[in-house]
Amino acid sequence: MKASPWQKRGPLAALSLLLLSTLAEATTVRVHYDVGYGNRVTIRGSKSPLSWTTGINATWSAGNIWTLSWSNSAGDVEIKPLVNDTVWSTGANYRIKAGATVELYPFFGPASGRLQYVSNVYSPQLGNSRTLAVYLPPSYSENPLKRYPVLYAHDGQNLFNASTAFGGVEWRMDETANALIGNGSMDEVIIVGVYNAEAHRIYEYTPCCDSQYGGGGADKYERFLIDTVKPYVDQNFRTLTGKQNTALLGSSLGGLVSFYVGRRNPSVFGKLAALSSSFWWNNQTLTQQVEVSPTKVEVNVYLDAGTSGDGLTETTRMRDALVADGHLQGGDLFYYVAQGAGHNESAWAARLNLPLTYLFPWQGTAY
Structure with missing residues (x-):
C-alpha cells in the first residue's frame, strides 16, 4: 500500500493530523512564522497530549500558519513553539485557555530591538x-x-x-x-x-x-x-x-x-x-x-x-x-x-x- 504524505512524515505528524481531524471541541493555537523550506514548527506543553519532552508537529497552511488543536478536556495549558523541535521561542510560555483559538507570533532569536x-x-x-x-x-x-x-x-x-x-x-x-x-x-x-x-x-x-x-x-x-x-x-x-x-x-x-x-x-x-x-x-x-x-x-x-x-x-x-x-x-x-x-x-x-x-x-x- 502506498504511504500517505502524512505517514511519510512520521508518527508525530500523524498524531497532529489525528488531533486536528477528530476533535469536535478543540483548543487551537495558530503559529504565524516562516521557518523556511524543509523546516517545521512543533508544540510542546504542560498537559497531555502535549509534553515538555517531545513536540507535536503543527500543520502548515498557506500564509505560513502552523496549526495544532487538542481536546478541551486537557484544560488550560502552557505551551511553547519550537523550530524543528530543537529551537525554543523567546520569552515566556504561552498560556492557552481551554476552548480558545489563539494567534501566536513568536520569534526565536535574541531579545534585542x-x-x-x-x-x-x-x-x-x-x-x-x-x-x-x-x-x-x-x-x-x-x-x-x-x-x-x-x-x-x-x-x-x-x-x-x-x-x-x-x-x-x-x-x-x-x-x-x-x-x-x-x-x-x-x-x-x-x-x-x-x-x-x-x-x-x-x-x-x-x-x-x-x-x-x-x-x-x-x-x-x-x-x-x-x-x-x-x-x-x-x-x-x-x-x-x-x-x-x-x-x-x-x-x-x-x-x-x-x-x-x-x-x-x-x-x-x-x-x-x-x-x-x-x-x-x-x-x-x-x-x-x-x-x-x-x-x-x-x-x-x-x-x-x-x-x-x-x-x-x-x-x-x-x-x-x-x-x-x-x-x-x-x-x-x-x-x-x-x-x-x-x-x-x-x-x-x-x-x-x-x-x-x-x-x-x-x-x-x-x-
Whole structure:
C-alpha cells in the first residue's frame, strides 16, 4: 500500500493530523512564522497530549500558519513553539485557555530591538519640525508576519540615547523593553519617541493657561500626534492601529499632556502612563475637571509619583478623582508611589518596567 504524505512524515505528524481531524471541541493555537523550506514548527506543553519532552508537529497552511488543536478536556495549558523541535521561542510560555483559538507570533532569536530615526518630521499644526526615534522590537525583522502595538512617548530625546538626553541621563527604554520582552513580562511593542521642540516644550505640553508659565499649545500638539505622527507611523511600520493597541507615555509635563490628550481621545488611545505628572498646572485645573466629570472616560491609566519633591500630593488627588469616577486599582488604574524617588530621568528609568508591563503585559495584545 502506498504511504500517505502524512505517514511519510512520521508518527508525530500523524498524531497532529489525528488531533486536528477528530476533535469536535478543540483548543487551537495558530503559529504565524516562516521557518523556511524543509523546516517545521512543533508544540510542546504542560498537559497531555502535549509534553515538555517531545513536540507535536503543527500543520502548515498557506500564509505560513502552523496549526495544532487538542481536546478541551486537557484544560488550560502552557505551551511553547519550537523550530524543528530543537529551537525554543523567546520569552515566556504561552498560556492557552481551554476552548480558545489563539494567534501566536513568536520569534526565536535574541531579545534585542533596534532603533530607527526619522528626521525633520514637520508639524503643520505647530509650524516646526522634530525627530522621531522609533524602537522596533526584537522580532520586527525576523517575523514579517507580525504587527505590533504602538507606544507614543514624549521627550523622545531622553529615552534611548544619553548623548541627547537631558543632563546626559537616558531612560534606557530600549534596554528595559528588551529585558522585559526577553523574560516574558511584556509583549513586543513599537515605541515612538517624539522629540520635544526644546524652547517650545512648555507651550506644546500644556493646556491653557498657567498664570506663571503661560502654555496652552496642548490642543495643537494633540492634533500633531493624531493627524501627522500616527498616520506616518501606521503607514511606514507594521502597526496594530486600534485604540486597544495604542498608548501614550510621558513624565512631568509629558505626563500631563499624556493624561490630557489620552482622555480627550479615548477612541484613539486606549491607555496612558503619566509619570510624576505636573498636575499642579494652572491650579490643578485638569484634576478639577476629572472631579466634576459626570462620566468615566474608558482609558486605562498608569499614575505614579515619588516621595521626594515629585508632586505626590497632586498625583494622589488625581488618583482619588479617577477612583471616584469609577476606575479600579489593579484593573483600569495602576497607581504607584516610588519611595525616595525624585523628579528626574534616573528615577523614571528605574521604574520604567512598571508602566511598560502595565500597558503591554505578556499576551495582552489584541490581534
